[in-house]
Amino acid sequence: xxxxxxxxxxxxxxxxxxxxxxCNYSSSxxxxxxxxxxxxxxxxxxxxxxxxxxTLVKGINGFEAEFKKSETSFHLTKPSAHMSDAAEYFCAxxxxxAGNNRKLIxxxxxxxxxxx
Amino acid sequence: xxxxxxxxxxxxxxxxxxxxxxxxxxxNHDAMYWYRQDPGQGLRLIYYSxxxxxxxxxxxxxxxxxxxxxxxxxxxxxxxxxxxxxxxxLCASSKGAGYGYTFGSGTRLTVV
Numbered sequence: 001x002x003x004x005x006x007x008x009x010x011x012x013x014x015x016x017x018x019x020x021x022x023c024n025y026s027s028s029x030x031x032x033x034x035x036x037x038x039x040x041x042x043x044x045x046x047x048x049x050x051x052x053x054x055t056l057v058k059g060i061n062g063f064e065a066e067f068k069k070s071e072t073s074f075h076l077t078k079p080s081a082h083m084s085d086a087a088e089y090f091c092a093x094x095x096x097x098a099g100n101n102r103k104l105i106x107x108x109x110x111x112x113x114x115x116x
Numbered sequence: 117x118x119x120x121x122x123x124x125x126x127x128x129x130x131x132x133x134x135x136x137x138x139x140x141x142x143x144n145h146d147a148m149y150w151y152r153q154d155p156g157q158g159l160r161l162i163y164y165s166x167x168x169x170x171x172x173x174x175x176x177x178x179x180x181x182x183x184x185x186x187x188x189x190x191x192x193x194x195x196x197x198x199x200x201x202x203x204x205x206l207c208a209s210s211k212g213a214g215y216g217y218t219f220g221s222g223t224r225l226t227v228v
Contacts (some may be wrong), residue, residue: 009156013125034216043206043219051214055191090159094213104164108158113182 002027002093006107014115019063019078021110023091026072031093032102033074035065038088047089050074061085086114118143122207122220128228129194129201137192139207139225147210148190152176152203159206165179165190194225202227 007022025031030049036044048059055067061084065076074091088111092104120141139183141148150162161174165184179198184190190209194201204224207218 032214032216034214036219041222041224043120043205043215043221044208045219046216049214049216092216102210103149103161103164104217106159110158 004107012113021076023074025093034092036090072084120220141209145209149208151206
């Protein structure tokens with residue numbers, strides 16, 4: 001069965017510093033992987049996704065993530081944090097050959113704080 | 117523009133009342149989902165539907181009910197059997213496994 005672990009429920013960085021949010025997954029078949037962002041009292045917005053093409057995926061707002069099969073990881077990074085990046089971030093996985101089973105398995109989320 | 121609309125944004129329920137949360141999408145997606153979100157607990161799946169007139173229980177279906185009579189609509193009823201309904205509820209839809217989900221903006225339900 002698939003599972004997702006996000007290391008660190010709270011991460012704090014200074015404005016301009018590197019953002020690194022960690023996500024490790026477990027899957028017996030090639031996965032699809034996703035990162036979502038949620039601002040307070042809003043729905044989730046897709047940041048980026050990995051669907052077996054390039055292992056380095058670029059998303060919106062300057063974020064990117066690298067799929068590393070050997071480490072079963074899909075960490076999210078941004079070179080320079082901005083105050084507007086403060087939000088909750090969720091990693092999710094689903095199966096490559098999901099057929100009609102399209103459910104995403106979610107991590108518990110990482111709350112990112114950006115300090116001036 | 118296509119998207120998912122959840123209404124109302126805020127909802128207050130009295131003890132013993134049933135309330136219905138609306139979710140409408142114009143994305144032509146087959147699959148729709150309801151999640152409950154509580155602080156520190158991530159997203160918990162309540163119900164999902166892969167096709168019209170069919171739906172399955174998620175991880176926390178007790179005290180909730182749904183219907184899927186139209187492709188565009190997937191309303192969630194929070195019944196009086198749900199003892200702790202205060203939470204943020206999110207509706208989502210999906211085109212397929214590789215596309216991820218599109219989310220609505222959520223409904224915050226509070227018991228008064």
